[in-house]
Amino acid sequence: MASPPTVDPEVFYSKLPAFHVEPLWRARGLMRPAPGREAVGCVWRYDEVRRLLLESGDVVTAAEADRRVLMLLNPGLDGAAAATANLYAGLQLVLPGEVAPKHRHAAAAIRFIVEGDGAYTAVDGEKSVMRPGDLVLTPNWTWHDHGNESDGPMIWLDGLDIPLVNKLDVPFFESPGEDRQLLTRPDDASARHWAQGRLRPLWEGDWQRRYSPVVNYPWTVTERVLRDAAADTDGTPHDGVVFRYTNPVDGGHVLPTLGCAVQLLKAGFRGAAHRHTSAAVYHVVRGNGATIVDGARLTWGPGDTFAVPGWAVHEHAAGDEEAILFSFTDEPVLESLDLLRTAPADRQEA
Numbered sequence: 001m002a003s004p005p006t007v008d009p010e011v012f013y014s015k016l017p018a019f020h021v022e023p024l025w026r027a028r029g030l031m032r033p034a035p036g037r038e039a040v041g042c043v044w045r046y047d048e049v050r051r052l053l054l055e056s057g058d059v060v061t062a063a064e065a066d067r068r069v070l071m072l073l074n075p076g077l078d079g080a081a082a083a084t085a086n087l088y089a090g091l092q093l094v095l096p097g098e099v100a101p102k103h104r105h106a107a108a109a110i111r112f113i114v115e116g117d118g119a120y121t122a123v124d125g126e127k128s129v130m131r132p133g134d135l136v137l138t139p140n141w142t143w144h145d146h147g148n149e150s151d152g153p154m155i156w157l158d159g160l161d162i163p164l165v166n167k168l169d170v171p172f173f174e175s176p177g178e179d180r181q182l183l184t185r186p187d188d189a190s191a192r193h194w195a196q197g198r199l200r201p202l203w204e205g206d207w208q209r210r211y212s213p214v215v216n217y218p219w220t221v222t223e224r225v226l227r228d229a230a231a232d233t234d235g236t237p238h239d240g241v242v243f244r245y246t247n248p249v250d251g252g253h254v255l256p257t258l259g260c261a262v263q264l265l266k267a268g269f270r271g272a273a274h275r276h277t278s279a280a281v282y283h284v285v286r287g288n289g290a291t292i293v294d295g296a297r298l299t300w301g302p303g304d305t306f307a308v309p310g311w312a313v314h315e316h317a318a319g320d321e322e323a324i325l326f327s328f329t330d331e332p333v334l335e336s337l338d339l340l341r342t343a344p345a346d347r348q349e350a
Contacts, residue, residue: 013026034311035277035310035311037076037085037309037310037311037312038076038077038078038085039074039076039077039082039083039084039085039279039307039309039310040074040075040076040293040294040296040309041291041293041294041296041298041306041307041308041309041312041314042074042075042076042298042306042307043298043299043300043304043305043306043307044072044304044305044306045304046114046284046301046302046303046304046305047303049070049072049091050091050115050155050303052070053068053070053091053093053155054093054153056068056070056093057093057095057153061098062093062094062095062098062099062100062146063098063099063100063101063179066100066101066103066175067092067100067158068092068093068094068100069090069091069092069093069158070090070091071088071089071090072089072090072091072281072305072307074307074309076309080163081162081163082162082163083281083307084163084279084280084281084307084308084309084310084330085163085279085309085310086161086163086164086167086279086330086333087159087160087161087163087164087258087279087280087281087307087328087329087330088107088158088159088160088161088162088163089157089158089159089160089281089305089307090157090158091114091155091156091157091158091305092111092146092155092156092157092158093153093154093155094119094146094147094148094153094154095148095153095154096148096149096150096151096152096153097148097149098147098148099145099146099147099148099179099180100145100146100147101145101175101177101178101179102122102143102144102145102175102176102178102179102180102181103143103144103145103173103174103175103176104141104142104143104144104173104174105140105141105171105172105173105174106140106141106165106170106171106172106173107140107160107161107162107165107171108137108138108139108140108160108161108211108255108256108257108258109137109138109139109144109158109159109160109258110135110136110137110138110158110159110160110254110255110258110260110328111130111134111135111136111137111138111156111157111158111159112133112134112135112136112156112157112159112283112326112328113130113131113132113133113134113135113136113154113155113156113219114132114155114156114157114283114303115132115153115154115155115156115303116130116132116148116150116152116153116154116155117131117132117150117152117154118130118131118148118149118150118151118152118154119146119147119148119149119150119154120146120147120148120149120187121136121138121144121145121146121215121216122143122144122145122146122147122180122181122183123136123137123138123139123142123143123144123215124142124143124144124181125143125181125182125183125184125185126183126184126185126186126187126188126189126190126215127183127187127188128187128188128190128191128215128216129187129188130154130156130216131218131219132219133218133219133222133223133285133326134216134217134218134219135216135217135222135245135254135260135326136156136215136216136217137211137212137214137215137216137217137254137255139209139211139212139255140211140255140256140257141172143181144181145179145180145181147180157283157305159258159281159328160258161257161258161330161333164257164330164333165257188215188216190213190214190215190216191214191215191216191217191218194212194213194214194248195221196248197246197248197251200248200249207249210256211247211254211255211256212246212247212248212249212254212255213247213248213249214247214248214254217245217254222243222262223324225243226241226243226262226264226324227264229241229243229264230264230266230322234266235263235264237271237272238271238272238274238315238316239261239263239265239271239316240263240264240265240266240269240271240316240318241263241264241265241266242261242262242263242264243261243262243263244259244260244261245259245260245261245262252332253331253332253335255332256332256333256336257330257332257333258328258329258330258332259278259328259329259330259331259332260326260327260328260329261326261327261328261329262285262324262325262326262327263324263325263327264322264323264324265287265289265316265317265318265322265323265324265325266318266322267318267319267320267321267322268318268319268320269289269316269317269318269323270315270316270317270318271315271316271317272315272344272347273292273313273314273315273344273345273346273347273348274313274314274315274342274343274344274345275311275312275313275314275342275343275345276310276311276331276340276341276342276343277310277311277334277339277340277341277342278310278329278330278331278334278340279307279308279309279310279329279330280307280308280327280328280329281305281306281307281308281327281328281329282300282305282306282307282308282325282326282327283303283304283305283325283326283327284300284301284302284303284304284305284306284323284324284325285302285324285325285326286302286322286323286324287301287302287318287319287321287322287323287324288300288301288302288318288319288321288323289316289317289318289319289323290316290317291306291308291314291315291316291317292314292315292317292348293308293309293312293313293314294312294313294314294348295313295348295349310330313345313346313348315347315348
């Protein structure tokens with residue numbers, strides 16, 4: 001039988017704040033039975049955001065803004081610059097003749113090209129010309145600048161790990177005040193040299209960095225791979241014909257903190273419901289459909305972007321024609337920490 005306390009509990013508890021300690025046994029919500037999200041499933045309509053983005057071109061120059069971007073804010077995160085708990089997303093505009101100046105930062109970034117043909121991104125001395133559907137990487141702490149040498153606007157989806165980097169309190173940033181970096185490699189060299197994962201360019205040496213050596217994953221290759229596979233298979237029950245973009249050195253994710261994928265949903269596809277602790281931001285490359293997220297139906301069409309928070313029950317459905325979705329996730333982080341969990345779920349009605 002427990003002995004009665006010999007110290008007045010309230011007197012004891014009143015002493016603790018002065019020493020910056022609190023009793024674990026009185027804490028609530030510290031160890032939760034499952035993820036308790038604030039982020040919600042949501043969709044950003046491309047036609048609406050594009051109109052505002054083009055209007056912003058008359059408000060601020062790319063140089064004045066450093067990056068002319070409209071951030072995509074998750075309505076469940078109370079105004080935070082985040083699309084999900086760990087992922088940032090935005091749509092960036094570079095007008096003809098403009099340069100978005102050189103800088104680097106601790107946050108890693110991906111660019112998925114939505115509109116235009118002829119702008120470039122330069123990354124650590126390599127210039128890559130960008131076209132719709134291309135995936136361009138700007139890894140952690142690599143110098144990068146953007147320029148538009150075409151005669152039309154260029155728009156792309158930015159994806160970064162800014163919320164995660166800020167939570168870890170390592171948000172380094174450097175800008176030397178220069179517009180362009182010195183180019184030291186042939187244009188699009190990495191895309192050519194590492195084009196085949198089964199062939200490794202030995203003159204590149206022993207690649208030691210934790211991110212992919214490829215700057216640009218061109219859409220011409222990605223779409224061909226998708227269509228060849230779709231002729232042979234229906235893919236997975238959850239995501240259809242889906243491919244992960246990989247680091248050709250080790251077959252892993254393209255970046256240590258951001259994973260990327262592309263999937264083809266055949267006409268009439270209805271995916272099985274499931275959930276995973278990783279969150280995802282999707283961009284609709286082609287087609288119409290809907291994704292049901294925790295019972296809410298998010299309809300989407302070409303150019304739209306939508307978010308699926310971690311551990312949300314979700315399922316994809318294509319319309320009468322095929323749909324193609326690009327996505328980026330925080331899966332690599334959760335994998336490395338052994339916190340990635342997936343589970344099937346009951347089909348939702350919405």
